[in-house]
Amino acid sequence: MSVNTYKTMQLKHFLQFKDFSREEFEYIFERACWIKKEFKQYRRYWPLADRTLAMIFDKNSTRTRLSFEAGMQQLGGAAIYLSTKDTQLGRGEPVDDSARVISRMVDIIMIRTHGHDIVQRFAENSRVPVINGLTDKYHPCQIMSDIFTYLEQRGSIAGKTIAWVGDSNNMCSTWLQAAEIFDFKVHVSTPQGYEVNPALAGITNDECYKEFADPLKAVGGVDLVTTDVWTSMGFEAETERRKKDFSGFCVNAEMMACAKDDALFMHCLPAHRGEEVSAEVIDGPQSIVWEEAENRMHVQKALVEYLLLGKVKIEA
Ligand code: CP
Numbered sequence: 001m002s003v004n005t006y007k008t009m010q011l012k013h014f015l016q017f018k019d020f021s022r023e024e025f026e027y028i029f030e031r032a033c034w035i036k037k038e039f040k041q042y043r044r045y046w047p048l049a050d051r052t053l054a055m056i057f058d059k060n061s062t063r064t065r066l067s068f069e070a071g072m073q074q075l076g077g078a079a080i081y082l083s084t085k086d087t088q089l090g091r092g093e094p095v096d097d098s099a100r101v102i103s104r105m106v107d108i109i110m111i112r113t114h115g116h117d118i119v120q121r122f123a124e125n126s127r128v129p130v131i132n133g134l135t136d137k138y139h140p141c142q143i144m145s146d147i148f149t150y151l152e153q154r155g156s157i158a159g160k161t162i163a164w165v166g167d168s169n170n171m172c173s174t175w176l177q178a179a180e181i182f183d184f185k186v187h188v189s190t191p192q193g194y195e196v197n198p199a200l201a202g203i204t205n206d207e208c209y210k211e212f213a214d215p216l217k218a219v220g221g222v223d224l225v226t227t228d229v230w231t232s233m234g235f236e237a238e239t240e241r242r243k244k245d246f247s248g249f250c251v252n253a254e255m256m257a258c259a260k261d262d263a264l265f266m267h268c269l270p271a272h273r274g275e276e277v278s279a280e281v282i283d284g285p286q287s288i289v290w291e292e293a294e295n296r297m298h299v300q301k302a303l304v305e306y307l308l309l310g311k312v313k314i315e316a
């Protein structure tokens with residue numbers, strides 16, 4: 001078995017969902033499927049021996065850190081965890097300088113931070129691919145995993161309708177970008193004052209989504225119901241106000257009953273039972289949150305492989 005070399009590769013970043021075409025995602029999903037199967041059978045696949053991923057975190061994480069770190073090891077490479085708490089980034093070293101230095105020592109970089117402009121500046125100054133591991137605006141790795149998970153459970157998401165209940169946050173914006181690329185519809189239900197801003201979401205038109213004041217109407221007849229925390233990281237000062245504003249927006253059994261009988265429930269996690277979702281829904285039979293979380297690792301392995309090696313040609 002051999003793979004093509006990265007030396008001829010064009011530098012590519014994954015900063016928002018629409019950075020990739022549908023055809024590229026379909027290739028990544030095909031690879032993720034194969035990579036997952038090999039992993040489950042304890043078959044060694046080490047195409048990234050001697051390659052290193054730097055992971056820069058300016059916000060907390062369980063899944064993102066673990067999935068990238070374990071994933072790199074499983075591909076034969078290494079991952080280095082860098083926190084802004086104990087690197088010079090946290091003491092004011094410019095992002096541009098940090099990007100220049102870090103990208104001379106590693107092969108690929110993942111960043112989780114607040115402002116989306118930070119990952120953009122990082123990418124502009126990097127010699128190697130940069131992956132967005134979540135910003136205030138977008139969470140593309142999570143939605144890539146969610147669409148792969150839907151595909152595993154139900155087949156293509158094209159032509160389906162999903163309901164987003166809650167805050168029009170980084171997850172919601174990324175779902176909307178995905179809807180444009182994969183041709184599905186999003187019913188969005190947010191409290192008043194938290195509606196979608198299409199320009200901020202980075203979508204080209206508003207045909208991919210429809211807004212509903214009443215969440216029960218938004219979930220009517222949909223194929224998938226999904227939500228997220230009421231207060232995202234970085235917005236903690238608004239927690240108490242948000243608890244009041246979002247009080248009618250808990251995805252519960254009554255809401256799930258309005259969706260199709262075989263509708264699925266997704267949540268990127270971490271979840272707050274009793275706030276954005278009831279325990280009976282997240283721990284119930286329609287919930288696929290654990291599959292979603294696990295698939296972060298498999299799709300990200302395929303993503304890193306693609307960014308470093310391009311489309312691999314596996315020879316028997
Ligand atoms: N869903 C997600 O990104 O989880 P972490 O915050 O634990 O990385």
Ligand code: NVA
Nearest residue numbers: 169228232233268269
């Ligand atoms: N919207 C959440 C997602 C956490 C994975 C946040 O940004 O905190």
